[in-house]
Amino acid sequence: MDAEFARLGLAERSVRLLTGRDIWASITPLLSPRRNLVAAFGHVGPGAAALLPLQPGDTLITDAGLDSVLAGTTSPHALLHWVKAGVAVHSLRGLNAKLVIAEDDPAFVVVGSADVTAAGPRQLFEAVTLSTEKHTVEEAQEAWLEWADLAGPSLTAGDLEPLLEQYGAGKLVTPPRPATPARTPAARPVVTTRQVTPVRPAAATPPPSPVRPAPPVTPVRPAPPAPSPVRPAVADTPAPAEPSDATPVETPAVTAGSPEPVAAPAETEPAEATDVPRPSWPRPAELYLVSIVEGGEPSAEAEYRLEELAREHTHPGDDGEAPFRVELFWADDGQGQDPPRTLRAGVHVIRVYSQKQGRALVGSRIEAPGLVLHAYIDEYAYPRRTYCYILTRETVSRPAFGDLRKGLATIGEKPNFRNSFQVPRKIEAVLSLWPDLGFDPR
Structure with a gap:
């Protein structure tokens, strides 16, 4: 060796x-x-x-x-x-x-x-x-x-x-240049002092992004009032209660100057994590692969939108199903596979985490399909950046990019970062990597 x-x-x-x-x-x-x-x-x-x-x-x-x-x-x-x-x-x-x-x-x-x-x-x-x-x-x-x-x-x-017959048929034929008589180079003067070479100015750098005003503070949604014990209405003129066969409602005595007692509930039920309705979770009909290179920080505006969408769509799930949550990812132009410009609400994306050159390896991590809630392009960022907010659910499957490529190969297809998958058999080949994800019936 x-x-x-x-x-x-x-x-x-x-x-x-x-x-x-x-x-x-x-x-x-x-x-x-x-x-x-x-x-x-x-x-x-x-x-x-x-x-x-x-x-x-x-x-x-x-x-x-x-x-x-x-x-x-x-x-x-x-x-x-x-x-x-x-x-x-x-x-x-x-x-x-x-x-x-x-x-x-x-x-x-x-x-x-x-x-x-x-x-x-x-x-x-x-x-x-x-x-x-x-x-x-x-x-x-x-x-x-x-x-x-x-x-x-x-x-x-x-x-x-x-x-074989087409080889070189479209090649441009450049006519030979006419021979030019050889010229005797002129004698070069002897330079005793070399002139100072001017310094090349530095390349112009892109102007910094304009400072944006801080996003307005979203008012905190007040918590729903705690349930209060039911008390009998107080009449304007006190009158003795008439006897009745119904069981009387006992009320605690209230003395002047003493604090009003509050009855504790018999059983305390766990509070819901959110009061929003369960979000829709449709089966993908249009699916994109997006190349993601980890690194960098989102803008303040992007984080602010994430908080808003999280309040509207985060849900613990019904009947023991996996909870819903909102996630944010971004992709910069020029990092290998540029993000698709057709991302919009309602389509699904699979995040493929690539190298800095934007190339996905066999062992590259991929995430389960997420439903796009909102996407926009930050034109002020340098390089230009696409932000995307997706609704996701937890899954036990952890496939890699090589598994995705093999799944598509079984139907004669290959990963495509330029266009979406819309043919049902292609989408099903991709979704088979996450059999426990579960979608709402259409």
Whole structure:
């Protein structure tokens, strides 16, 4: 094992940097003896098989869309060579990664600027990082698995052969520039004192958010008056009571100057936690996945709205059912998956807690579906922030994002952070992760 790390140049460290024009001359020898390679390259050029030594059982994700083929950035000839050799090739539109993971022992990841194209060697200056650090390899595997979920099924020879004639058909042909006579550079004057380089002004920072007035204080709702004992009405002129067969009501004697006695109730019933009616808890008909990155603090206005909604919807539940409570979450623009702009009252959301880059891992925590009560965008925040208030209930199930992905895979679907789930079979596949949640019949 030590010899293998030494061959990788990682005998005494876990990361090394490879740079140069002929970068694949350093990468290919590290990959050629390996098994179990998975790779993701947005662009694959002619002669890629000689640079990236994929073998039967290995997997590649690339952008094999018609636009990339027409532009000449992805060669169907190279992909067809791999498919016929037993390599699984998938296509993901918009992929621009350059990543190779060797999953045997020792596992390592190669990531950098180099595309798999014969036009790159000896022409472009490249930089590539090689790492055996455990957490880095695991994060690379999680990213690759996410792309694999988003990509379509593996391509076949029948998918690629019609593209052979399309390769490079839409590529712009730039006429060669006319040769210009070489100019003799003018003699440069000798500079004895270098002029002071002006300092570049700092980049403008966004203006601070305007100070908002403090929210008005909500008057405290008075508590309902305590029940008082029933006393007989007092007539204007005292008169002796007529005898009756009914049992007389005994009243305590009141003497002048003594405090009025208060009768204690025979049994004290537990007071209700709230006097609001039980909120509606409908079965989801439109369901969103929202990527959440923990951190930060809500604004004063957001907290004030949370208090208002909590007073209106918090409920202990009826007949021993799980209680209802209101929760607040927020999502900032630019943290990977931007929050959907179509959040509104009545839809349901599942919170997926992601990394700072906005990427959900297999073990990422997810929360049970919550009913949106209110949502709004804070335009004054920087970056812009979406606040959302949801009605939730307690559940014993604690699934992870990997469980959600497997549940959707059983019906041929994948997690989607851009659009909502509205098809009943998709919603049921998601709700099966929380069988004890319980919803009101429609």
